[in-house]
Amino acid sequence: MLYRTLFAGAALINAVGAWTPPKEVEEAAKASHWAVLIAGSSGYGNYRHQADVCHAYQIMIKNGIDPDKIITLAVDDVANDDMNPFPGKLFNKPTGDGTPGTDVYAGCKIDYSGSMVTPETFVKVLTGDAAGLDGGKVLQSTKLDRVFVNFVDHGGVNIIGFPRTTMHARDLVAALTKMHSAGMYRELVFYLEACESGSMFTELPSDISVYATTAANAHESSWGTYCMPEDKVEGKHIGSCLGDLYSVTWMEDTDNQSPAAASETIETQTERVKRLVTKSHVQVFGDTTISSELITNFEGDTDSAGQLDTSLAPMIARAAPQRDAAIRSNDAALASAYFRFTEMGSAAAGEELVALVQARLSTRKTFEAVAQRLGLNGGIEALPPRAHGAQHVDCHYDVHKAYKSACGELHPEALSFSATMADLCAQQGGSPDAIVKAISAACAA
Known part of the structure; x- marks a missing residue:
């Protein structure tokens, strides 16, 4: 690390005469690195999310972050699911026949599992x-520390998913702002994998030292990868996508830079991921000056100043390879259930498939009823498309809250209807009043 050299120089000078270390050297000696990793989904159809997060955990450990300063949230119901052909193991990448895969679940310490994976726990951990929390770990970082946050799950316009509920963009940005006000980090990097995830940071202030990238823009799906039929490990089908395209891309990039990752900056990694993730549009938000730092300042324990390695330019500019076995994230669990039912003969997967389709159809029926009460004779299909980005966030926040109160939680496989809420807000000129009334009436009928 840069400051180890400074400490060595300090020791030499001190041997000759009195020397006072610069303030930045003293602060570097006290600084720590923290990571918060969360897979917000549940169920075997979402295998990829927990595999992604355990892979991220392995990267943090390999690059030197103290395990006590890594906080991981995951329902932890996939590795030992009856459908898993490798009980107690998770893989984030396929291998050929006879080639053992890399088990990312081995040693992956999960701090909050099951019903503890909620927005409330996430906010408590961050702040x-x-x-x-029954003595569970939370961030104890200071204004000298760097924090890395990686969230992986389903999402929709202005929301990210959890097993039984959702979290609104307004609440996520509020938590990050609270962290900044409390002096809980020097800089924070946030990698967010979810559909329409670009909507989550449209209100992120640029002056709170947070750099965020998202798997998609505000109006498109993110993508699962290493999906059927390329979901094989040692010749066996897993029956679910092994990873998410954005997540796999940044993690494999980091893996390829190990052990030193001495020259890759956040900016370089972001540009690589943008080029390689061709099925959605990776977005950047917040304080972009942070991007000049090395990836291991956040995905590891270094404290070095970075500089863009121009030798990477040919790789950045190179056309991205297409992954044929990629599936839209909001359809990946459906595809998994269908594959396990038709190709692996699982009756339980057949029931799962029916339940997922019914949940999506039921949610659509509710929003059709809302549209009818608003006088939209053509239903939700008649709604004019929003302009790019997430608009009328205040209206969406109120409508989302009203829907949860009157109709219950959006099903995890129906979060795409959060976009319909945004479309309704646009159609109503940003006023939530008529929409809230229509939702109450539709769900009371």
């Missing part, structure tokens, strides 16, 4: 609030 250092240990109340009600």
